[in-house]
Amino acid sequence: MTYTGWERRHRVTTITPGKLDLFVVTFVEGKRAHVDNVYEYEIALDRARAFHRDNPCQIKVVPLTGTEFCNMFGIKPAASPEPLDQATRALLVGRLTEVACKSADADARTDAVALLKQMGELAS
Secondary structure (H helix, E strand, C coil): CCCCCCCCCCCEEECCCCCCEEEEEEEECCEEEEEEEHHHHHHHHHHHHHHHHHCCCCEEEEEEEHHHHHHHHCCCCCCCCCCCCHHHHHHHHHHHHHHHHHCCCHHHHHHHHHHHHHCCCCCC
16 A cells, blocks of 8 residues: 655645744755744745745754754753853843844743843843
8 A cells, every 4th residue: 555645745844833942943855954043933934935936845844942952953951051151141142132022922031031130131
């Protein structure tokens, strides 16, 4: 017996990001092509669709939680966290500030503000 799906073979496949998703990973023919922040989901999807118009292939745009992202890419937390250098801290503060100001998700904004307060960047 041969399985024949109802869907076309070459298509863009995705699911809507959930509340805990932080990243969007785009795969082209099973290979990682791009990683975006979850608030750039629509940009990632538009990019995938535009690429697909000129290059018929299988593309998946996959939202991932932080844990899923770490598991997928083999990222393991250090046994004891090292202090952040200035450049890394500045990058982290910038990203958190961006989420706090631009995200449409109230929970993400609340979490970002809480982390900024915890880091001493905002007054409690």
